[in-house]
Amino acid sequence: MRESKLVNWIIFVFLLFFTLATIYPVINVFTVSLRPGDKLLSTSLEIIPEGATFQSYIKLFTETDFLRWLFNSTFISFVVTLTGVSLASTAGYALSRFKFIGKKSAMLGLMVTQMFPATMLLLPMYIMLMKLGLLNSYIGIVIVYSSTALPFCVWQMKGYYDTIPFSLEEAARIDGCTRWQAFYKIILPLASPALVITALFSFMSAWSEYIVAAQILQDRNLYTLPIGLKSFQSNLTTEWGLYAAASLIVSIPVVILFIILSRYLVSGLTLGSVKE
């Protein structure tokens, strides 16, 4: 027992150093956000720069449309997350549990969609959305985002369902559950770590996407965070203070979401009670 405590402390020290090294670039961004005069770099390594000021943060909320972008992005990301989680959890289940024709090609088909360089798909995607009348609308963007997030989500869910024994559903069916009930009452809760990953991933893919959004959304009222942030930046002159401040604030919702969801990620229902 004592040995394991010692090991834990060694791990603790290691993690401490590793984490510090990891967040160093993020601290750098924080420094930029406090630095006056829009300088991305500096010749000194101070964390609190000379003449540090919160001006960028104040400006961000009072002089830019940041709150609107935040709202738009949050809305889009949540819709994409809901779509991603609901579609992937069902599709993944079928792919894990049933043998049916076209299953293998379906799974490969999903993966194939990820293999094309995104910049090349922009032109046809634009033309397609234009023909469907979905330019400048959230429907278009939500569909595009869901479709880019789905392949990973489906595969991920399928992989996790694979680790849950069949015997659980059999038991449930014997107890009088329908197939659907066996799925959402027994299996789905057990797969909550995978649901969390799926949710986080869908959220992030919508939260940080820029290229498609910039081509499709041409109304400043519809702007998402990445497009908004990009407007602080222009050829060779960027408002680094604002950009850095906004970047940090943009990452906060993701962190909060992670903190909320990580309850299910790491201490969810485990399979410990399953006796084969």
Next chain:
Amino acid sequence: MKKLISKILFQTNLIILISLILISCSKPPTNEIQITIWHQMRVDEREILQRQLDRFMKLHPRIKVNQIYKETEELRSGFIIAAIGGQGPEIIYGPQDQVGPFEIMNIILPLDTIFSQEFLNQFNEKGLIWSNNHLWMIADKLGNHLALVYNKKLIKNPPKTDKELIEIGKQLTKDFNNDGKPDQYGLVWNYTEPFFFIPFLTGFGGWVFDEKNNPTLNTEAMIKGLKFIADLRDKHKIIPGEADYDIADVLFKEGKAGMIINGDWSWASYGKAGIDYGIAPLPLIEETGLYAAPMISGKGYSINANIDPEKLPAVKLLLEFLLSPENQLETAKELNTFPTHKSVYDDPFIKENEILINSQRQIELGKPMPIISEMRAVWDAMRPYYQAVLGGAMNPEIAAQKMQDEAVKKIQEMTEDVTSIYAELIFIIAFVVGIILVLILSRRTILSFVKEFSKNSFAYYLVLPAFVVMILVIIYPFIYNIVLSFSNMNLRHINDWSIIGLNQYIKVFSEPVFYTVFLKTIIWTFVNVFFHVTIGVCLALLLNRKIPGKIVFRTLLILPWAIPQYIVALTWRGMFNYEYGAINLILTKYLSLPPVEWLKSPLEAFIAVIITNVWLGFPFMMVIALGALQSIPNELYEAADIEGAKWFHKLWKITIPLIKPVMIPAITLGIIWTFNNLNVVWLVSNAGEPSDQTHILVSYVYKAAFNLYRYGYAAAFSMVIFFILLVMSLSFLKRTRATESVY
């Protein structure tokens, strides 16, 4: 939890539908005339534009003008895409060189048919961008030019000749703390970029094109110019060993450089940073008696060729308003930019402002930037060899020769015009035959699929929604791309492209660079994914123990994933700087190792990009591994403990096999994403620096094809990337058997 999930599942679609319908319902009323302007203005310019637009809309309440900012490159590619689709903004504002491609593609209107000669006569000739006997753009600002900016605290009289420049530079380059490294430089500028090199080319009597628009890079002037810059650094030692835009900018802003060569866009920011600065024309080169002349370019308005004719009068009204002397003067007063309306030139402000006077002198000495689209090929040809000279990897004579050859080759590729009469027919026949063959070969599967559908309907219903969404979005772009890859779509055939057969594919494979870049991409992919997965899984294993403060660690460690990539990638670039970057400071100060030239040599630059990407990518794998670990029943470990298994046995026999089903999809997709990761390479290596040596396939195709408007070639290249990935992931999946169930 159970109830919650089932509720969510049932109601999601309903919520999505309702909310989307609600949003799409709010359409604007129709009696207004909507005009959109796309521009690439800086923030301060944008604010003035908005003010002027507000005044305009007050004068003309029926016209609503919407201004949208886009970064220069995106403005161009975005406008082309929108114009191909027959859409886009009514007005587009940008630097004069965008006229070149737009004119050839026929996506902007000739303005001489819209505005009267009388109106046009009011403008400085340099502000009217003519080409092939038509006017395509009217500029409202002249300049975008480099000049010598000096710190008045350090320099009383700015240098007039190159000799004086070197002399003053030597006086100002000082090592205050005697550590062998200068703490103050005489001169800094972004000397890695060819645009910033042009003044030295012209100063020695050279130029980029001859009268017939053939590139003229292999000249005596080029060689002398290259030597001059190398000498400034290595012989006279008045410029830093490594300087990109941001480093040069910061050194000057911090008062650590006496002079900087930078464009009119930057000057105001030096005042804001508290530097008392002056502007002087770039020096005279004594050897030739010529001034170092920068490129000058107007920035102005063009009209979309797809414009609704009914809107034209309103657009004309708006442009006349924006180009008026009052508005130009307002902009000039606030931004120190140089106007184009001749009547403004007599204004006392223009005549007496010290910065504008010097700016005007520099403009008069400058040479107009060529608007032909071949200019872009010349930039791309110059950049790698120019950087190679500065990196010490090539001598100026060879570099000049290579630049010329490369420019000729790129221009030829860019403007090539291949057509074929039969290819289209053959293509259609092949396509139809292909589909029929597929149908015949798979008829059994299809038949049994129909039979099975009713038997296994539950499974199909579960899968169907996800696939409908996927197919909706992917199929059309995918087929479009396949067709394009057999076509000749490029600068000259943007709307009238036709099928030419396998030409583009042959070109992809006959390019020797393809194979080296391919090899680099493979290394890039596997090194990255290996570290992502190893670091991710190790951290997950550690965080799965009872460690004090593990929630804090867990949360902090996902930050690289959560924060926007753009800024951290550039922060990393800063950390890799030779002199001021944190990484070299740690290496030299704490580990007593020699500093590494991260961004100057190809191998180190590649490693730098990989380090950045590993940092960006491991949190994602960590999160997935954390989830995967929860699927392992505790009993297995307990049983193993009873049998006295060592930790690595448990790891090898229990943990790894059981997290495999969850990790495999993530790894496969990780490989695909890393393979196609354009952003990180682009940002950290600044588009492939040094000398285009840090490219992976996607960044290469972006630079060599997409940027030069070779869309057919780019599509073929993407198809090749696609097939490489297909083969790679299929063999990986086959080995790991991920498509089959475990139980």
